[in-house]
Amino acid sequence: MRRELLVVDDDPFIRRLITTTLEDVAQFELLEACDGNEALALAERHRPQIVLLDVDIPGIDGIEVCRALRSDERTSEATVVMLTAAHGDEIEARAGAAGADLFLTKPFSPLDLLRLLDGLSEPPESAPS
């Protein structure tokens, strides 16, 4: 089954770096959004399984986007991975309260990102027999 992963960051280079890192790794269809409005519009339409969400984006910020995803039944099941700046304990607390599942601190290790998504995308109960 092909699943979708939405990358939300206003920096096109970060988006490119993330998509380059993740291409073909977990059979995800990659979607990109550069601000909160676009993120929500894409999320409603595609219902991605995972959302990589930068906190600091123009318009509706990442925390509000997360809250909105959680409150909409079409998107509430998505796993939200929040990208935060270093030492953002207070931000993480707020994002956690808004329903973020996991955090990745910028600058993030691409290997951590790969492992994190690999852990999430493990298809349950289908060990090779």
Added chain:
Amino acid sequence: MPSPDPAELLAENERLRDRLEAAEREAADSARQLELYAADLRETFKSERERAQQLSRSYTATVRALSNAVEARDAYTGKHAERVTRYAIEIGRELGLPRADAPEIEFGFLLHDVGKLAVPDSILFKPGPLTVEERALMSRHTIVGAEIIRDIEFLAEASQVVRSHHERWDGSGYPDGLAGEEIPLPARVFAVADVFDALTTNRPYRAALSFAQAHEMIVAESGKHFDPDVVAAFERIGDEVLRRIADEAAA
């Protein structure tokens, strides 16, 4: 202050634009370089993951082969290892055993009787009761089993079940006479599954008991032979689940 020379200004403008373009080109080059790193990392990650999966498949195949070798010797127990492994995984899950269905745990269940390879046929298949000496030899299969897999790193956890699956909660089991929580939890879980399967399958000396009878006997041994928490978890699993496991293993 003299007004600036327009030609001078134009030339300055030109120089600034050139520098900006050069900086942009450089930034784009750096970005491409980084993307290449990311792409290489991704490919490395993928092939590493593929190898890990291959390795894990080989482990599983090896363990199953060994388990089948034990089974093949004793036609009577049929698919005992398969059934008992699945019962034990089910009980472990119900109990909240950490990583109840992790391969490391499953391998121990599958290989629990590997030491029986060293028990002579005359004892293993003896129709009558065993003498004291024979019984002693038979009970060594736990120690021998743990010895057989001792140097296999990926079976380190499995060897707990192999060695300790005949221990009893009240300390009267073998080979080490461990009691209570001294007995590794996977071994305590397995003990219930093992006895349940033994009771509910035909043996040379008696016919299979019904699930209900077997349940009763296991509950009666709670706190004696078995860990009460494990028995409680076992009781929470419906007979229909156990029946399905038994049927699927037979198929």
